[in-house]
Amino acid sequence: SAVISQKPSRDICQRGTSLTIQCQVDSQVTMMFWYRQQPGQSLTLIATANQGSEATYESGFVIDKFPISRPNLTFSTLTVSNMSPEDSSIYLCSVWEDLTEAFFGQGTRLTVV
Amino acid sequence: DQQVKQNSPSLSVQEGRISILNCDYTNSMFDYFLWYKKYPAEGPTFLISISSIKDKNEDGRFTVFLNKSAKHLSLHIVPSQPGDSAVYFCAASNGDKLTFGKGITLSVRP
Numbered sequence: 001s002a003v004i005s006q007k008p009s010r011d012i013c014q015r016g017t018s019l020t021i022q023c024q025v026d027s028q029v030t031m032m033f034w035y036r037q038q039p040g041q042s043l044t045l046i047a048t049a050n051q052g053s054e055a056t057y058e059s060g061f062v063i064d065k066f067p068i069s070r071p072n073l074t075f076s077t078l079t080v081s082n083m084s085p086e087d088s089s090i091y092l093c094s095v096w097e098d099l100t101e102a103f104f105g106q107g108t109r110l111t112v113v
Numbered sequence: 114d115q116q117v118k119q120n121s122p123s124l125s126v127q128e129g130r131i132s133i134l135n136c137d138y139t140n141s142m143f144d145y146f147l148w149y150k151k152y153p154a155e156g157p158t159f160l161i162s163i164s165s166i167k168d169k170n171e172d173g174r175f176t177v178f179l180n181k182s183a184k185h186l187s188l189h190i191v192p193s194q195p196g197d198s199a200v201y202f203c204a205a206s207n208g209d210k211l212t213f214g215k216g217i218t219l220s221v222r223p
Contacts, residue, residue: 004156033210042117043157043202043213092156094211100145102204102211104156 002027006093006105013083013112020079021108023093028073031096034066037107038089046091049076083112116140117205119214128223132190136203136214139184143205143212148177148188151200151216160201161188193221 003026013019023032032049046066047055055068070076080087093105118137126132134148144165149157163170163177163186170177176189190197198221203214 001159006156009154035213040215042115042215043204043211045210045212048210100147100162100206101159102147103159104149106154106156109154 001101002029002095002097002103004093004095004103004105006108008108009106010109011111013110015084015112017083018079018081019083019110020077021091021093023076023078023105025074025095029095029097030073032070032076033094033096033102034068034076034078035092035094035104036089037092043092046078049078080110083110085112088112115214116143117203117212117214119203119217121217122215123218123220125220125222126193128195128221129192132188132193132197132219132221134188134190134201134203134217134219136186136188137184138186138205140205140207140212141184142207144208145206146177146179146186147204147206147211148175149202149204149213150197151202157202190219193219195221195223197221 005024034046035043037043045058046061047057049070051070067079090107092107096102147162148160150160151157161175179186200216202216204211
């Protein structure tokens with residue numbers, strides 16, 4: 001099973017600033033995803049991070065707000081831009097193996113003040 | 114539009130008894146279902162899964178049942194242990210992505 005390292009594990013940020021979250025996988029994976037879990041809500045898919053091309057965003061999420069990089073098959077970043085208190089959530093990186101099992105990083109708990 | 118629903122936010126059971134966690138879905142294109150367990154300050158960890166061509170999958174104390182006609186699945190944990198206390202997420206796959214329910218908080222009382 002893939003081992004995923006995600007950092008930072010938590011941060012408190014001022015509104016209007018940006019935070020970049022890093023996700024490192026110990027093996028090459030084709031499919032990598034970014035999720036958000038707002039308080040009391042389910043895990044919501046933000047986007048699929050595609051290696052070598054632009055990320056594919058889900059409805060309600062846009063590249064200007066959540067730019068994603070995927071420079072290779074083991075690494076990705078998600079930036080939360082121009083943050084507001086509504087962006088306070090847990091952000092999770094996930095990878096899929098053979099489309100039947102997904103693994104998650106430990107998450108980044110973001111608080112915007 | 115919530116395609117995966119876990120309608121009960123919490124469940125409390127006595128140690129040694131059975132825990133039954135329910136999940137309903139609306140999208141008939143889902144063909145694979147998974148259960149995840151999440152402790153505070155950790156990412157979700159995979160628990161058990163089931164393909165839409167099956168109606169039951171068992172792994173130790175954990176069994177998942179799928180009723181396709183009712184678009185319903187359930188996770189049975191027996192016997193329940195205090196270490197099972199966590200948030201459990203139901204997820205469904207259509208081959209492209211996973212859609213999660215809101216989760217249910219299970220508390221197992223010693």
